[in-house]
Amino acid sequence: MNAEADRRITALQFQQADRTGDWRVLGSGASTWYAAPSHSAGAALARRILALTQECVGPLPDGASLPIDLDIRADGVRVRIPLTPEDGGFRPDHSALAETVSSAAAELGLPADPVAVQDVQLAFDVLDQESVSSFWETALGYRRVGDEDVMDPVRRHPLIWFQDMDAPRPLRNRLHLDVVTPEPVASTAVNALEALGGHAARHGYYATVADPEGNEVDVLPLEVGADRWHGDRTEDWRLVFAAMACYPVADAHQAGELATKAAELADEAHLPVRIDLRPGVVVIDTGKDRWETEEGYEALAARVQEVARDLGLVADVTLPRFVQVGIDAVDIPAVRRFWCAALGYEPDPRPHVTDIVDPRQLNPVLFFQDLDASDDARRAQRNRIHLDVFVPHDQAEARIEAALAAGGRLVYEDEAPDFVTLADPEGNEVDIAVSVGREERWQAAHPA
Structure with a gap:
C-alpha cells in the first residue's frame, strides 16, 4: 500500500489545500455547486468530470466505483466527493480530485458557488440503538454504516445517525418521515417492519408504522397500480411523489451517455428534471408533484425510456424511493418561517401546500401538518428525531442569525462552532453544524 495515498487529512487540511477554494466540507464529504444555463451544459460538465476522474484515480478494482457524485439540475450541477464513517477521513488524492474538477468547470466557463451547498441529515435519540436502527434500515431500504449510522445506498436521501440517550426525553419534536417506494416494495416493507416489532396502522393508501421507541414513518403506496x-411507453417509471426511473449502468461512459441524452430531452421539453449519477446507477426524476401539476412529463418520460433502452439499459423498478420529513404544527406559518430560514429553503408557491423546498432540489422536502392545539394526546406523542444541517463553515453564523430572526430560540451552544442547537416556535430542534476544524478542536481538547 502506498503510504502517501493511504494518509488521512482532516477537513480543515482539505479546505486549506491549494486550489480547493471551490469546495466546502460538509457532513457527507466535500461538495460544490457549478451554475449552468441548462441541463445539457450541466451534463457536459458531468461527462468531462467522469472522464477526468477515471484518469485521476486510475484503474479501479472489481466492484469499486468512481469516488464522485453528480447531480444535474436545470440551472447547475452539484459535485460531491463523498465520505462515509467507514472512510476515516479525506486522503490527499481527494484534494487532487477536487482540483481536477474545478479545472474542468473553469474550462467550460461554469462558475462555482460553494456557499450554495449544504447537507441535511437526520438524528434519532435512542435508548436501544440496535433495534431502532434495524427498523429504519428496513423502513428506508438503507444500509448500515459503522456503529451509529444508516445511509441510502444510492446517496440521494438523508443519512440517519442514532445517538445514544442515557434516559428517555419525551416531548421534544413532532417530526416523522414519509418513504414512498413502488407498491410491492412498500407492502413488503410494512410486513418486514411488523416482524421487527413495529406497530403498523394501515390507512388504505398508506400505513403509519412506529419503531420500538415510537418514532413514526408513513410507508406508501399500498394500493396496487397507484x-x-x-x-x-413509461413502464420503466414509478410514481413515488416524484416520477422516477433508475437505470443501472455498466460504467462511467454509459452513465454519461444516458445523462447527456436525458438532459437534451429535458431541455427540448422545457421541463426541469433531476439527473443524479451514482456508482452503478443513473436516477432521473421530476421532483415532487411536478408530473401531476405540469403538462408534458409523461411524454418526456416515454422519450427518456426510449433512449435508455436504445442504449441497452434495463430499469430497476424496485429502486425508486422518495423520502420527505413531516412536522406537525399548531401555528404552521410561524414554524414554516423558521425552517425556511434554518435550512435556506423556499416555500412552495402553490396555495394550500405547506411544503418548503431546497431551491436546488438537492435535499429533502419538508412539509407541515395541522396539529390541533387541544389534542393533548397527539402533542405528547413526540418523536425522538431532529435535523442536522451541515453548512459551509463560512456561512454558519449567518444561517444561525437568520433562523433566530425568524422566530427561533437558542437551545444549546456549548459545542460551538461545531454545532449550535436551535428550536422553532413549537420546540422542534435543528443543529446547525460545520465539519471544518472539528478534528483539530477535539485534539486540542483531548491531548494525548
Whole structure:
C-alpha cells in the first residue's frame, strides 16, 4: 500500500489545500455547486468530470466505483466527493480530485458557488440503538454504516445517525418521515417492519408504522397500480411523489451517455428534471408533484425510456424511493418561517401546500401538518428525531442569525462552532453544524 495515498487529512487540511477554494466540507464529504444555463451544459460538465476522474484515480478494482457524485439540475450541477464513517477521513488524492474538477468547470466557463451547498441529515435519540436502527434500515431500504449510522445506498436521501440517550426525553419534536417506494416494495416493507416489532396502522393508501421507541414513518403506496402511469411507453417509471426511473449502468461512459441524452430531452421539453449519477446507477426524476401539476412529463418520460433502452439499459423498478420529513404544527406559518430560514429553503408557491423546498432540489422536502392545539394526546406523542444541517463553515453564523430572526430560540451552544442547537416556535430542534476544524478542536481538547 502506498503510504502517501493511504494518509488521512482532516477537513480543515482539505479546505486549506491549494486550489480547493471551490469546495466546502460538509457532513457527507466535500461538495460544490457549478451554475449552468441548462441541463445539457450541466451534463457536459458531468461527462468531462467522469472522464477526468477515471484518469485521476486510475484503474479501479472489481466492484469499486468512481469516488464522485453528480447531480444535474436545470440551472447547475452539484459535485460531491463523498465520505462515509467507514472512510476515516479525506486522503490527499481527494484534494487532487477536487482540483481536477474545478479545472474542468473553469474550462467550460461554469462558475462555482460553494456557499450554495449544504447537507441535511437526520438524528434519532435512542435508548436501544440496535433495534431502532434495524427498523429504519428496513423502513428506508438503507444500509448500515459503522456503529451509529444508516445511509441510502444510492446517496440521494438523508443519512440517519442514532445517538445514544442515557434516559428517555419525551416531548421534544413532532417530526416523522414519509418513504414512498413502488407498491410491492412498500407492502413488503410494512410486513418486514411488523416482524421487527413495529406497530403498523394501515390507512388504505398508506400505513403509519412506529419503531420500538415510537418514532413514526408513513410507508406508501399500498394500493396496487397507484405507483405508475399506464402503458408500455413509461413502464420503466414509478410514481413515488416524484416520477422516477433508475437505470443501472455498466460504467462511467454509459452513465454519461444516458445523462447527456436525458438532459437534451429535458431541455427540448422545457421541463426541469433531476439527473443524479451514482456508482452503478443513473436516477432521473421530476421532483415532487411536478408530473401531476405540469403538462408534458409523461411524454418526456416515454422519450427518456426510449433512449435508455436504445442504449441497452434495463430499469430497476424496485429502486425508486422518495423520502420527505413531516412536522406537525399548531401555528404552521410561524414554524414554516423558521425552517425556511434554518435550512435556506423556499416555500412552495402553490396555495394550500405547506411544503418548503431546497431551491436546488438537492435535499429533502419538508412539509407541515395541522396539529390541533387541544389534542393533548397527539402533542405528547413526540418523536425522538431532529435535523442536522451541515453548512459551509463560512456561512454558519449567518444561517444561525437568520433562523433566530425568524422566530427561533437558542437551545444549546456549548459545542460551538461545531454545532449550535436551535428550536422553532413549537420546540422542534435543528443543529446547525460545520465539519471544518472539528478534528483539530477535539485534539486540542483531548491531548494525548
